[in-house]
Amino acid sequence: MPPTSPAPAPAPAPAPAPAADTYNVTLQGAPEGVAATGLSKADAEKLVEKYPGSKMRKVRAPRPTLDVTAIQASIVKPEVVAQRRRVVNRDSKARTPAQLSIDKLVKATYDAWVKAGKPVKWEDRPGANVRIPNVQVETLTAAVHSSTRFLSEQEGHPAIKASFGHTNMIEVDGKRFADMVFTVTEKPAKDGESAAPAPAPAAAAAATAQGDKSK
Numbered sequence: 001m002p003p004t005s006p007a008p009a010p011a012p013a014p015a016p017a018p019a020a021d022t023y024n025v026t027l028q029g030a031p032e033g034v035a036a037t038g039l040s041k042a043d044a045e046k047l048v049e050k051y052p053g054s055k056m057r058k059v060r061a062p063r064p065t066l067d068v069t070a071i072q073a074s075i076v077k078p079e080v081v082a083q084r085r086r087v088v089n090r091d092s093k094a095r096t097p098a099q100l101s102i103d104k105l106v107k108a109t110y111d112a113w114v115k116a117g118k119p120v121k122w123e124d125r126p127g128a129n130v131r132i133p134n135v136q137v138e139t140l141t142a143a144v145h146s147s148t149r150f151l152s153e154q155e156g157h158p159a160i161k162a163s164f165g166h167t168n169m170i171e172v173d174g175k176r177f178a179d180m181v182f183t184v185t186e187k188p189a190k191d192g193e194s195a196a197p198a199p200a201p202a203a204a205a206a207a208t209a210q211g212d213k214s215k
Contacts, residue, residue: 021060028053045135052176095150099143105130106147110160110184118186122165127183134169134176144182152187159187 023044025036030051039047044056095103105128112126119125132140144162152159165181 021058023056023058026055026057027051030054049133049135049176052171099146102140102143103147103150106144106160106162106184107151109162109182110151113183113185122163122183125183125185127165127181130180130182131170131177132180134178137167137178137180140180148184160184161187 020040022038023041025039025044025047027034027036027047028051030036030047034047036047038059041058048054048056109126109128113119116124116126130140141164144164148160148162151157162182162184165183167181168179170177170179
């Protein structure tokens with residue numbers, strides 16, 4: 001009797017797709033029965049636009065349970081860590097025109113803070129004032145933080161961060177807008193890193209004199 005080939009092993013079951021984040025909306029002025037939980041971001045934004053005064057909140061999907069039995073861990077030498085340093089490539093060519101516009105705004109806001117003498121107190125800082133449709137608050141916030149990361153990675157540029165103030169909701173011609181204010185300052189130096197050195201007095205004086213000549 002000829003030998004038989006073993007039956008092929010069954011294909012592994014595909015991993016379940018990760019659960020997506022959903023959004024809940026606290027409705028204002030909506031009739032009873034309007035669904036306001038477990039929505040996609042697009043559907044939640046439509047409700048906020050339709051019923052002024054409503055607010056949306058992200059509900060993050062639960063993370064998978066950590067299985068420590070599958071972990072292999074060890075302590076490695078600094079040179080191993082150095083080889084694995086993450087380098088993020090945020091080439092300006094890959095940035096959208098809208099993001100490039102926010103990059104310029106963030107850079108101008110930072111430059112204004114530097115020109116003002118890098119004040120520490122919030123009330124002493126110059127900042128950017130932006131008015132946008134209220135449904136785009138999260139989108140603008142993410143774009144501003146993307147700009148601070150992008151600029152921080154440019155050679156010779158210090159690490160910077162954006163800080164947002166209170167957002168006022170206003171109505172113009174029947175449409176709701178968010179009136180936002182943010183400042184851009186330098187991040188404090190981390191352990192093992194040195195802060196950006198202050199210019200030497202002579203160099204600072206020369207730079208000031210050069211600036212006076214250009215006026």
